[in-house]
Structures are given as structure tokens and as C-alpha cells.
Amino acid sequence: MTERYVxxxxxxxxAVDRSVLEAMLPFFSEHxxxxxxxxxxxxxxxxxVNQAREKVASLIGADASEVIFTGGGSEADNLAIKGAASxxxxxxxxxxxxxxxxxxxxxxxxxxxxEGFEVTILPVDEKGMxxxxxxxxxxxxxxxxVSIMYANNEVGTIQPVAEVAKMCSDxxxxxxxxxxxxxxxxxFNVRDLGIDMLTMSAHKMYGPKGVGGLYIRKGVKIDPLxxxxxxxxxxxxxxxxxxxxxxxxxxxxxxxxxxxxxxxREEIRLRDLLIDSVTSSIEDAYLTGHRTERLPFHxxxxxxxLEGESMLLRLDAAGIGASSGSACTSGSLEPSYVLLAMGIxxxxxxGSLRFSLGKDTSEEDIVYVAENLKKIVSDLRALSPLWKNRx
Amino acid sequence: MYTEKVMELFMNPRNAxxxxxxxxxxxxxxxxxxxxxxxxxxxxxxxxxDISFETFGCAxxxxxxxxxxxxxxxxxxxxxxxxxxxxxxxxxxxxxxxxIHCSLLAEEGIQxxxxxxxxxxxxxxxxxx
Numbered sequence: 001m002t003e004r005y006v007x008x009x010x011x012x013x014x015a016v017d018r019s020v021l022e023a024m025l026p027f028f029s030e031h032x033x034x035x036x037x038x039x040x041x042x043x044x045x046x047x048x049v050n051q052a053r054e055k056v057a058s059l060i061g062a063d064a065s066e067v068i069f070t071g072g073g074s075e076a077d078n079l080a081i082k083g084a085a086s087x088x089x090x091x092x093x094x095x096x097x098x099x100x101x102x103x104x105x106x107x108x109x110x111x112x113x114x115e116g117f118e119v120t121i122l123p124v125d126e127k128g129m130x131x132x133x134x135x136x137x138x139x140x141x142x143x144x145x146v147s148i149m150y151a152n153n154e155v156g157t158i159q160p161v162a163e164v165a166k167m168c169s170d171x172x173x174x175x176x177x178x179x180x181x182x183x184x185x186x187x188f189n190v191r192d193l194g195i196d197m198l199t200m201s202a203h204k205m206y207g208p209k210g211v212g213g214l215y216i217r218k219g220v221k222i223d224p225l226x227x228x229x230x231x232x233x234x235x236x237x238x239x240x241x242x243x244x245x246x247x248x249x250x251x252x253x254x255x256x257x258x259x260x261x262x263x264x265r266e267e268i269r270l271r272d273l274l275i276d277s278v279t280s281s282i283e284d285a286y287l288t289g290h291r292t293e294r295l296p297f298h299x300x301x302x303x304x305x306l307e308g309e310s311m312l313l314r315l316d317a318a319g320i321g322a323s324s325g326s327a328c329t330s331g332s333l334e335p336s337y338v339l340l341a342m343g344i345x346x347x348x349x350x351g352s353l354r355f356s357l358g359k360d361t362s363e364e365d366i367v368y369v370a371e372n373l374k375k376i377v378s379d380l381r382a383l384s385p386l387w388k389n390r391x
Numbered sequence: 392m393y394t395e396k397v398m399e400l401f402m403n404p405r406n407a408x409x410x411x412x413x414x415x416x417x418x419x420x421x422x423x424x425x426x427x428x429x430x431x432x433x434x435x436x437x438x439x440x441d442i443s444f445e446t447f448g449c450a451x452x453x454x455x456x457x458x459x460x461x462x463x464x465x466x467x468x469x470x471x472x473x474x475x476x477x478x479x480x481x482x483x484x485x486x487x488x489x490x491i492h493c494s495l496l497a498e499e500g501i502q503x504x505x506x507x508x509x510x511x512x513x514x515x516x517x518x519x520x
Contacts, residue, residue: 307425309449310401317402326425326449335425347422383407383453385429385445386422 002319006365009321011153011356017206023250027243035240045242052249056213059252061189068214068232069245073180073201074104076214080176080197081108083222084145092142098122098130099341105178127290128157128342145174150182154325154338155289156298165194184255196220207251211244267296270366274299277370297357305386306351314376325352394484401450406460410443417503420496426452430500437467451490458482459497468505
């Protein structure tokens with residue numbers, strides 16, 4: 001048995017907060033009505049769904065009518081990208097994204113390419129950031145859509161979303177932002193940013209899995225993926241996942257509180273403590289992504305001469321849950337495409353580690369992780385033929 | 392995903408570490424793919440008297456290295472060459488399909504170390520001839 005259990009994989013998913021769970025529970029067996037029914041049962045559910053929509057909208061500074069609920073972040077990305085491409089295909093066939101997007105975006109663009117669209121994939125710098133001049137030269141007369149993530153899941157880097165939005169709106173190009181990692185963790189307002197669409201996911205912000213949201217700015221038209229009963233303004237047919245949506249609303253409410261009460265400052269302090277401990281106490285260990293323009297809860301590293309999976313399993317044995325972009329954790333021989341796009345060598349990319357903090361992470365947890373990682377790295381390096389600084 | 396045996400050897404690998412003055416060294420795999428296995432042997436009277444390994448790679452690569460070194464220790468060189476990756480997989484109680492290449496590295500690592508030993512012997516014999 002280990003001394004402690006420390007979950008440091010909040011980029012993968014978070015625990016449903018107690019307050020969120022309590023908000024959801026009545027909507028399984030008590031208020032079980034279909035929100036589309038006219039009777040009391042239906043009206044009760046409809047009212048709660050509407051309130052949830054208000055809460056999610058207010059988290060990002062949108063109007064409730066601009067938020068569509070989906071079956072998760074990946075579905076919202078698919079809806080935004082395929083829906084916009086389908087609506088605008090007569091205006092042009094050129095679409096733009098980046099080399100470091102989540103699979104839900106990059107694979108959707110690959111699908112569009114097979115459907116006859118022309119795809120430009122923007123490179124990133126060594127911090128994982130898109131360069132505005134690259135976007136400027138990629139934009140064409142027939143460009144109809146740009147999709148760039150708010151913040152990267154693997155390396156935490158925050159993209160210059162407002163600048164991209166300005167450039168796109170000046171040219172009348174739709175701009176979609178995958179905000180799955182950022183929403184609820186970084187304060188922002190979709191109006192100030194000037195973006196057209198934003199993807200969110202409830203389970204990355206202490207809400208339930210299986211529910212996401214898409215902000216679609218008033219006036220922006222996209223085609224649906226799922227046809228049927230016409231729910232969600234016709235953009236996502238199917239009876240609403242009432243309990244899930246209410247959970248999403250409650251998690252958005254919690255996020256609004258956390259964004260205002262100094263929680264994020266504390267998260268950044270702990271994140272920086274981890275980054276400083278790891279990079280100063282472990283030789284040949286580097287931060288990946290941007291040092292300051294990064295998610296408040298995200299610390300990612302490269303550990304030289306080691307492979308990620310072996311570190312993850314040793315960490316797991318010490319009660320620490322983390323993740324890696326190494327080949328061995330992905331089931332292929334290729335390490336993370338995100339790290340490779342940042343110009344990191346294959347050899348180093350195999351040694352990637354990601355720790356993502358949560359709202360209940362304590363300073364003791366950080367110290368425990370840093371101490372254990374140091375020991376694990378030293379034990380595994382004693383086995384590594386690549387580790388030169390021995391003895 | 393891993394058997395208990397794999398996890399046990401990964402957490403407590405046997406015969407781990409570099410060897411001083413080995414009689415043969417075999418290095419297989421490459422860092423680009425995320426696996427390198429280096430096998431050191433000491434040979435006496437055509438038998439593997441001592442063996443150790445260094446491995447850069449995932450848990451199954453480390454466990455396969457540990458297992459193969461235990462399996463061939465004390466064997467004659469020809470007996471050691473007859474150990475296949477399937478023997479290693481079986482001794483580990485199985486490996487996930489995408490990790491079978493780790494056991495192949497173990498087989499190849501032993502072969503490479505023995506080959507290195509034999510070519511050094513040959514060179515020595517020719518030098519004294």
C-alpha cells in the first residue's frame with residue numbers, strides 16, 4: 001500500500017463535484033420527464049434544462065440561446081467543423097487547423113479532406129504556439145473555416161485566440177475554438193474574444209461524462225449531424241440528456257465561483273511549485289509547452305533517457321495517476337504528434353509526462369509527487385542504456 | 392493489461408545494470424521507436440556464466456529483459472540461442488499483442504551478445520594463429 005493516492009490526470013477527466021451530483025440526482029427517478037412534453041413532468045425538466053443553459057452561457061459570456069448541448073466535446077467539435085463546412089461549402093473548400101489539435105478536430109479535418117475539402121495544417125513553434133503570420137499567409141479567398149484550440153491538452157499551451165479571431169472576422173472566415181481544456185479553468189468571454197464557435201466538455205470541469213456544449217454565435221448557421229426530433233434548435237436531435245445537462249449547468253456554476261474566488265491563483269502557485277521542483281531537482285528534465293501562457297492546472301515534462309509508460313506504471317505503484325504521450329501508451333510506435341510538431345526528437349518525446357492538477361490538489365500532494373518522481377527517475381535511469389551521467 | 396509476472400519483474404528487475412568487462416555485448420532496438428535493449432554476458436567454457444541488461448523502454452521491455460536473462464543464465468551458448476521470443480512470452484504469462492516486439496528484442500539481444508562474443512573469440516584466435 002502506498003502512503004497517499006494523488007490523482008494528477010485532470011486533463012483526462014475530473015471527479016463529479018458533490019454539488020454537481022446532488023443537482024443531478026433528482027433528474028433520474030423523480031423529475032424524469034421528457035423536456036419536450038407539455039405536462040408537468042415535461043415542464044419541470046424543461047425548466048431545469050433552460051436554467052442549465054443559462055449557467056453554461058454565463059460561464060463564457062454568451063446568451064443562453066447560443067448554447068447547444070451535445071453528447072460531449074468530441075461531438076461538439078464534429079458538429080462545429082462538419083456543420084460549418086457543410087453550410088459554407090458553396091463559398092469555398094479551404095479549411096485551416098493546426099498540427100497540435102485534439103484527435104476530435106484533426107481527424108474531422110482529415111475526413112473533410114476525403115470529402116473534397118482542401119486542408120491547411122498550421123505548424124507551431126517550439127512552445128506549441130501557432131504563429132499569427134503563418135495563419136495570415138494560409139488564409140485565402142476561398143477559406144471558409146479556421147479551427148484552433150484554446151489550450152493544448154498535452155502541453156498546456158494557450159493559443160493567441162483573440163488575435164486569430166480578429167484576423168478571421170476581418171476576412172469573414174468562421175472561427176471555431178476547441179475550448180475543452182480551457183472552459184471553466186481560464187476566465188474568458190466569447191464576445192470579447194470575438195469567436196464564432198466554442199466547444200466545451202462537462203467532465204473536464206467537475207461535471208459528468210457524456211455531455212458537452214457548443215457555443216454558436218447568434219447569426220452563425222451550421223448544418224446538424226444528427227437529424228430527428230429537432231431538439232437543440234434542430235442542431236442536435238434526440239431527447240435531451242436531462243440529468244447530464246443539469247450536471248453541466250451545476251459544474252459551470254461551480255466554475256464561475258472558482259474563477260472569481262482566487263482558486264485559479266492557488267492552482268497556478270501549485271503548478272509552478274511542481275514545475276520548479278521537477279526541473280530543478282531532476283537532471284535532464286524539461287518543461288514542455290509555454291512557461292506562462294499555459295493552463296493553470298497543467299504541468300508537462302520531458303524526462304531524458306526514459307520512456308513514459310515505465311514512469312507512469314512506477315508512479316501508479318506509488319499511488320500517483322499521471323499520463324504520457326509516449327508510443328507505448330498510445331499503442332503505436334509513434335510518440336505524440338503534438339510533441340513532434342513542436343520539433344521535439346522522437347527519443348525525447350518517448351519520455352513525456354503530464355501532471356494535471358485539480359481543485360483538491362494540495363501542496364503536500366505536489367511535494368509527494370515531486371519526491372516520488374525523482375526517485376523513480378533515478379531508479380529507471382539506472383536501467384537505461386541511454387543514461388550517460390551514471391556514477 | 393500486464394500479467395502479475397510482468398509487473399513483478401518490471402518493479403523488481405533481476406540482473407539489471409551495466410557489467411564491467413563483459414565478454415560479449417549485444418544492443419538491439421532504437422531510441423526512435425522507444426526501445427533499446429543492451430545485454431552483457433560473461434562466458435566460461437561455452438556457458439553463460441553471468442548476464443545483465445540495460446533497457447530503455449516500457450514495462451514489457453524491462454520485464455522481457457529481466458526474464459530472458461534469468462532464462463539463459465547457466466545455459467550453453469547454443470542452448471541460449473535456442474530460446475525464442477515465444478518462450479519469453481510464455482514465461483511472462485503472456486504480453487499484450489502490441490508489446491510482442493519487446494519479447495523479440497529479448498531474443499535478438501541474447502543473439503547479438505553471443506554473436507559479439509563469438510566474433511571477438513574468432514578475432515582473438517586469428518590474432519594468435
